[in-house]
Amino acid sequence: IATKVLFLLPRPFQHRPSQNMNSGKIDKKAKKRPTTPSWNRNTGCPIHCFSLVVCRHPTTGRWLAVNETRGRGWWLPGGFVECGEDHFDAAVRETTEEAGIDVVLKGVLRVENSMKCYGGGGGRQRVIFYAEPEDLNQRPKETPDEESVGAAWLCLEELKAKKGVRPPDGLRGNELLDWATYIESGGTIYPLNVFAAELTPIPGHG
Numbered sequence: 001i002a003t004k005v006l007f008l009l010p011r012p013f014q015h016r017p018s019q020n021m022n023s024g025k026i027d028k029k030a031k032k033r034p035t036t037p038s039w040n041r042n043t044g045c046p047i048h049c050f051s052l053v054v055c056r057h058p059t060t061g062r063w064l065a066v067n068e069t070r071g072r073g074w075w076l077p078g079g080f081v082e083c084g085e086d087h088f089d090a091a092v093r094e095t096t097e098e099a100g101i102d103v104v105l106k107g108v109l110r111v112e113n114s115m116k117c118y119g120g121g122g123g124r125q126r127v128i129f130y131a132e133p134e135d136l137n138q139r140p141k142e143t144p145d146e147e148s149v150g151a152a153w154l155c156l157e158e159l160k161a162k163k164g165v166r167p168p169d170g171l172r173g174n175e176l177l178d179w180a181t182y183i184e185s186g187g188t189i190y191p192l193n194v195f196a197a198e199l200t201p202i203p204g205h206g
Contacts, residue, residue: 046122052078062153073167099151100141
């Protein structure tokens, strides 16, 4: 168990100067960007929140993958937590919008929080959920729209094959493949109540 917990600990955030992806050169202007905080105890810290969903079909063992818009490749469902939502709401909504699948959230894989990712201008938080489809016979999205080109259930070997292919046919990033590999190897899925609202009663004491 200790090994699994250590595996889940997020890597420390490391701030790096912006890089021109075409030239590979460091942007010198970005390197000199001021890091004076734009928030304090009185204003509070702005946090950009996102929910991501790793969804597995319990019968076929396949993983839900989204074909992203703008030729970005295949990734997992997820997106920004809108005003009035919480991370749970956003996870379910984004999966329906992007993949056409209604899901039941089963657990939490990891909570990621980077307080320095905007150079003193705020933080970024991502909650990565494990989910399964509500209706085992529901078909993934086939009609493109502004949310995605479509979606599909892919096995681990299909995800691995896409790793070496450039988008749009390949993976946008390796997160879905990495989490699928982790779970299929017996990785820990934490209960949903590890990510609770503030002042939620402690189990057995409320």
